[in-house]
Structure formats: structure tokens, C-alpha cells
Amino acid sequence: MRGRDTYGVDKDYVDSVHGKVGCINCHKGKNVSDKDKAHEGLVKDPSEEDGGGVCRQCHSDITSTYKNAMHYNLTGIKDIVGTIISPHKMQDTLLPAAWKLDCANCHASCGSCHVAWPKVAEGGLLNRHRFEKNPPMEKTCYACHGSRFAGEYMGLLGPSPDVHYEKYQMVCTDCHKGSELHHTMPEGVKRYYATVTPRCEQCHPDAVAGRSEVAMHNAHKKNELACTVCHATEYFNCTNCHVSLDVKEAGNIKVIFPSDPLETFKIGRNIDRSPGNPYAYNLVRHTPMKKDSLASLRYFQAVLTGKPGPKDLISNYDALPTWNSASIHTIQLKTRQNSSCNACHGHKDLFLTKQDLEPGDPKANLKVIVNKIPPRIRK
Amino acid sequence: MRKHRRTRFTLAAITFLGVAFTFGLGGTVFAAESPASSSECIKCHTDLKKMDSYGAASAGGAAAIAG
């Protein structure tokens, strides 16, 4: 999904509540007709600073929590990278520079969802500067959550789309409310422990094990299986990622990080159990990190700063698994594995087992594998 | 007595002019907070055809899908 770097503003926006504030009062710059002079001191995204920028003046109820939210801070990435490079510190490596060059492009300020395309989609106004209360998902959510969520949800990747899109044209915000996105993440909480997250039972209370009309639901203990274990289809994974830099022109550097695709379906143990995510087993997605994924940064650091970076940057690789709890958005009522009990029971290929691990995989993967798969049911 | 009236009249006129002037200035100050002070910004950016031509010129190539 790419943006359009158009900055045309509609006249009716100018007369709107936000428009009446006045361009210069938020964007700075000068009120002159010469383009370059007018753009001197221009603040492209005045909502950026400290969780809300100028928006704080009227929307402090949201910005006060948003500044600690994951979409703003990208704490998820920092968390993971910080863990696997331990004891190295990010500031001693090229990672802060790489962060600025690429990772931070998914950083979402108020404006990068409600007014313009996000930075990763190269900016530009969504709708002639009008403020979108419910931003169109194809232009905002998909820009960052593109290949896996958007692709799976719409059926561009994998065998079928998600029934919520296919049959009911539901959009991201039908489940993921603004309050969830604007929400503060408590200190130290990881993404998978999300305290405010949609649960299938919120719309499908009859599906809960023990209370359901569906025999298969009641056959399993409560909170044993995540809904997607039975109701999702094969999904997209990445493997074998490595990083390099490509200099488009002096000062314009692009980060390259291709990874090999892998279509698969794997049930694993849920190592992120929490009240918001209580299941014993869920689907796991392969993430592409390898022990030497960041090996190139050592010498890129040498050419940029004169001193090479640490030899073994990902020194704590074993700490985090490369098969992670995933919310697969390819939900269907009937799937290959729920067509009968024995369509799942006894099928080793559906489960993440030791045979699926590769030499050199992090030790943490051993926590995710299913040691004993459910046996075939004999009548 | 006439002189007294004239003085009063002059005073009133001056006061009136002063008040009008003050409010006039005040009007200008308030006007600085209104869109009129970004008039040049608006003039250029609401010319949609021109704005879109900038976009078309610099658009090119596909941004990789993140995530």
C-alpha cells in the first residue's frame, strides 16, 4: 500500500473546526507566497511530539495515554531487539541509526493515521487534510500491518480471506477500537500480554467451551485452545532475514532486509499466557531472525563511525523464540483441521514439533514446541 | 457654558475615537488567530490541480509493504 505525496487541501476543510485553527498555528512556516520561504521552519507533522503535539491542546484525554502506547513508541520492537542484543546496548551499535532509517517509519503520530498516510507509505494527505475519525484501513493500518495482516485478511496471501472481510466487509476498527490503539501499555508489558484486546467471545459468547452448542467446543477445556487453532487456515511466515544498506544517492540510504517466505500452519504452546491471552495452545508464526541477521551492521558501523561494531551483536539470540504467538486473520468457519476430530488429532504436521526446528535455532523455541501431540481418537 | 459643552463634546469624540481605534487594533490582533493569517498557505494548497501535479511528479516506484 503506498501513499500519495499530495498536499492539496480542500476548501471545506479550511472552514472546519480544525481548519479554523489556522495552518501556521500548527505547522509553523511563513505566510508568504514564495514556496521555499513559506516552508522555512515548517513542521510537517505537528502531532508528533510527546504523544500528541498540538493535538494535546484539545485532546489531552487521548494524548496523555497515547504517548505511552505501542503504536507511538514501537516498544515491541525495542523490547525484542534490546533483549536479543543484550548485554550490548543499542546506543553502542548502529541500531539507533537503523532505527531512524527504517524501523521508525512505522511510528504512528496522531496525524499519521487521522490526517495523512503513515511515513512508511511515504506520507501525503488521506483526504485533502480532512480529519478522519475512523481512518480508512487500506491507507493506514495496512501500511504497516500490510503483508501479514492485510494480506491474510483480504485473502491476497494464503488460501482464503478472513470470513469477517469476505462476508461482512468488516474493517480493522470494527474490532480494534480507538481506545485499544490509544491505550497506554503498562511498563514492561509485552504485546502478547495486551491488556485491552479484542476477544472472539465478545461477539461470539456462545462459542465459549462449556457453554457452546458446538460439541467440538465443549470437548476441549476452557482456555485450552485459541479460537484460531481450529478456525484459521495456512498463513504467511518469514524466515532467514539479513540486513544490508543500499545508498540511493548521497544521504538517501535504504535498508534492505529481504527474507524467505514460508506458508505453513503450526500449533504451538502459548508462552505469553495472561488474562488477556489465556489459551494454552495457539498458532505460532515464524519470525525471520537468525543469529547473524545483523552481521552487516558491524562493518557498516566501521565505515560510518570509524570503529567496527560488536562482533557478536545478537549475543542473546537464545532468549527469544523465532516461533511466536500469532493472531492469524484468516478465520473461516470450516477448515481442514476442524472437519472432524481426527482431522487434527494425530496430525503431527499441524503442530510445531522438534522436527520443525532448525540447527542454530534459539533455545527458546523449545518452550514453544508441542512435545506430545493429541493422539487419534478411537471410538 | 458653550465652552464647557464643546470640551465635553471633544472629550466624548476623542473617547469614542479611542475606543473605536482600540477595537480596530484588537480586531487586527484577533484576526491574526483566524485563517486569514495563513492566507498564502491556503491560497496555494487549495489549488488542487497544482498540488496534485507535485504529487504526480514525485510519485514513482512502489513502497515496500512493511510488516
Added chain:
Amino acid sequence: MTGPAREDKGFFMQTRQTRRNFMKRNLIQSIIIALLVAATGLVSAPVTAKAGTAPLVSTEWLAGNLGAPGMVIIDVRTAANYDFGHLPGAVSMPYSGWEPYNRKTRCQMMPSVADLTATLRSLGVNRSSHVIVYDAGNTALDATQGGAAVWILESMGQGNVSYLDGGFTKWTFEGRPIDKIKPAPKAGDFTAKLDPSKVATLKDIIANLKTKEAIFLDDRRAVEHFGIEKRPDVVRYGHIPGSLNFPADFMTNAGINRGPATIRSKKELEAMAEGVGLPMDKNRKIIVYCNSAQQAGMGYFVLRDIMGYRNVQAYDGSMLEYAQDKKLPLVRFAWGFVTE
């Protein structure tokens, strides 16, 4: 020297003993001189790197042989990329210099013999050098730049050339060292000499349209071969009649997810060649072309150096030149095939 000093009255005037001494002395001298000459020869002749004739070198091999005497590493990426960081000891010759715009043919062509000689000499290339060429190695297109540079070097008489498989991308992915140091090599003694058996001209193409001696091979993308798309600066759509299509894009592992763009295995390439209709007889003559000879140069390198076809020419002017003459035939909306 042993032996009494005697007035040299000529060889035959001397006594037998004197003659024997004389001959012994000369023999010893000759042997010593011969040994000295041989030793000098050994010292001055540069030791070429072990894989001197291997068309493809791996990053692992190169890492273990950096700085080998006689090795010249040429980086064909842009100057911006080279300046940012390059393989240690590499010199820069961006691809744009390998196929500059030629006013006469109004398209990209190899440099003249004189120009290429001057450029390569300034980069320190000697007659005996082992040249290693590398490109960005990220996309399939990157690989065609390196491949074409290899074709040009071989066509101009520099046969001792290897291509670094996977290029800069693979090198950096593996965490191998790069630096910013710009070498200042001594001027080399390489002299370019065009080998027409490796480079086809427009005349060759026109002749072959009649004789059908060589198989035309179009290395462009399928949509360009089929004639539903074309490069904007190519005048007409379509392909040369009778040509097969083997897109250069398919020759590497770059794929949708890009890098590193390593060359496919010989086994895969042979299967593809067979699949697109190329003969298995490696002696058959092939003329490969594309738009500007960039992809065709890669095609030459893959067909000849990797797959072993002995008689391959790349058409330098390619479609940019050929399509200009509206009298020359082009086929559109059909796949090419060889009529035997």
C-alpha cells in the same frame, strides 16, 4: 674464474686443456645466467589467484583471497554506493561507464577499445590480472550489471575474469568487512582488443535473419518479448522473428523477496534452457539480445561461462538499435520459437 690468464688466440688456437677450461667456465656461466633468468621470471610473473579460471567465485573464497597479487576487484555499483562503503581494495567503475550512450547508433554501446583501455589501465588492470567483478547483488537487475561487465571484459580480451556470486548484498549479509578506502593503483598495462566472436553487430543480426545459422535469444522480460510492453525509449514492440525467450530475471535466485541475487545452479539453468527451447548441443550458435545489452551480457555470461555453450554472441545495440529501423521485422503477440 679458474685457469691461467692467456692471450686469447681464438678458440682453435688454444690447447685442449685450455679449451676444456674455457668451455667449463662458459657452461657454468650459462647455467648461472639461466638460473638467474628463470628466478627473475618467477619473481616478476604475478601469481594469479587460484580460481583464476573459475567464472563464479564465492564470497567465502574471496574473503580468504583478498589482496592476492594480481587481483583487481571492480565495483560496478553507483558512485554513491561505492563511496559509502565497498569491498576492501575494490576500485569503482559504475555500470553507466560500461555501456555509455553512443551518438552514432543512438543507444547504449560498449566503450571504444581506446576508452576501455584507458579506463581499465587507470584502475590498475594488467594483462595478467585476475579481475573480480561485483554488483549490488540485491535484485535480479543488479546481477545483470555485473554479468554484462564480465561479458564486456571477455569481449575485449580480459579472459581472466570472475563474477562474485551474490555481490555486495551477500558479502554484507555474511558480515564480511567493507571500508571506504579508495585504492590508488599503479597504472596497468592492459590493452583492450575486440573479439567479434563474442559481440554481434546489427550486420550480424541482419545476416542471421536470412541464414538462420544462430538461434536468437531474447533475454528481456516475457511481457517485452511478447510485445505487450516495451521500454519507453525502444521504438517498437515485439521480438526478432524466431527468437526464444529466456528472461535474465529468471537466471538468479533474487525472486520476489530480492537478495542476494546469486546465480541459479547449473542444473536449474539447464532445465530452464531446455524448457525454453534452447538446444542441448553446446556447439550451436546463439545470439542473445535485450534492450541495451545489459541483460544480454548476463545471458552471455550464464550461457557461455556457466552452462558451457561455446558459441555465444551478445548483440551490443540490442533492441534500442534494432527497433529504430522500421524496415527490420519484429514479431508481436506471439512467443518466439525455433523452426528446425
